[in-house]
Amino acid sequence: EVQLVESGGDLVQPGGSLxxxxxxxxxxxxxxxxNWVRQAPGKGLEWVSYISSPSDTIYYADSVKGRFTVSRDNxxxxxxxxxxxxxxxxxxVYYCVTQQLGFDSWGQGTLVTVSS
Amino acid sequence: QSVLTxxxxxxxxxxxxxxxxxxxxxxxIGSNYVYWYQQLPGTAPKLLIYRxxxxxxxxxxxxxGSKSGTSASLAISGLRSEDEADYYCAAWDDSLSGWVxxxxxxxxxx
Numbered sequence: 001e002v003q004l005v006e007s008g009g010d011l012v013q014p015g016g017s018l019x020x021x022x023x024x025x026x027x028x029x030x031x032x033x034x035n036w037v038r039q040a041p042g043k044g045l046e047w048v049s050y051i052s053s054p055s056d057t058i059y060y061a062d063s064v065k066g067r068f069t070v071s072r073d074n075x076x077x078x079x080x081x082x083x084x085x086x087x088x089x090x091x092x093v094y095y096c097v098t099q100q101l102g103f104d105s106w107g108q109g110t111l112v113t114v115s116s
Numbered sequence: 117q118s119v120l121t122x123x124x125x126x127x128x129x130x131x132x133x134x135x136x137x138x139x140x141x142x143x144x145i146g147s148n149y150v151y152w153y154q155q156l157p158g159t160a161p162k163l164l165i166y167r168x169x170x171x172x173x174x175x176x177x178x179x180x181g182s183k184s185g186t187s188a189s190l191a192i193s194g195l196r197s198e199d200e201a202d203y204y205c206a207a208w209d210d211s212l213s214g215w216v217x218x219x220x221x222x223x224x225x226x
Contacts, residue, residue: 045153
């Protein structure tokens with residue numbers, strides 16, 4: 001069974017940094033493209049970042065480009081999102097998501113709150 | 117402002133057929149597949165339809181998707197109370213080099 005467990009969410013001040021992690025199990029992590037998708041409280045879904053299985057193709061939403069960095073460690077079955085220069089509008093639940101047919105499997109999400 | 121446009125709400129009575137529209141442009145729906153996701157209250161989204169009209173294993177055939185030009189739609193037939201959820205369309209956008217979502221449609225079963 002596919003399991004994705006996000007961690008690292010926290011309350012952080014504007015301008016601060018945070019690193020999210022996603023631990024994957026139950027599937028061959030190294031073969032899957034992965035994404036981060038976020039959802040602000042009471043709002044819709046927003047795609048954040050894409051990383052291919054060998055990490056040779058990476059994309060970011062314009063809203064986070066230059067501030068967020070996605071990476072993965074296939075040996076550790078882990079996906080990461082390094083977030084810096086955080087803004088109020090980055091407050092959201094961040095989901096780690098596999099991509100195969102579509103966004104197939106989602107974690108439970110980790111809450112990032114940016115506030116002074 | 118979402119790149120893909122969905123109605124904010126839809127409703128129907130049990131047993132009815134409802135459709136949810138999703139409008140985009142040539143750079144997203146017009147040239148790429150459309151995907152639909154269902155988000156039940158308090159849970160993570162779930163893939164409902166992929167590649168315009170394909171259902172993943174386990175998704176009832178009451179759910180169907182279609183696409184024409186730069187628009188797509190999700191149809192739910194034989195509406196059930198457990199279908200009450202938020203529904204999102206998504207597509208890859210060639211101009212943005214990223215995934216784009218619709219703003220979501222809250223479906224109420226009356």
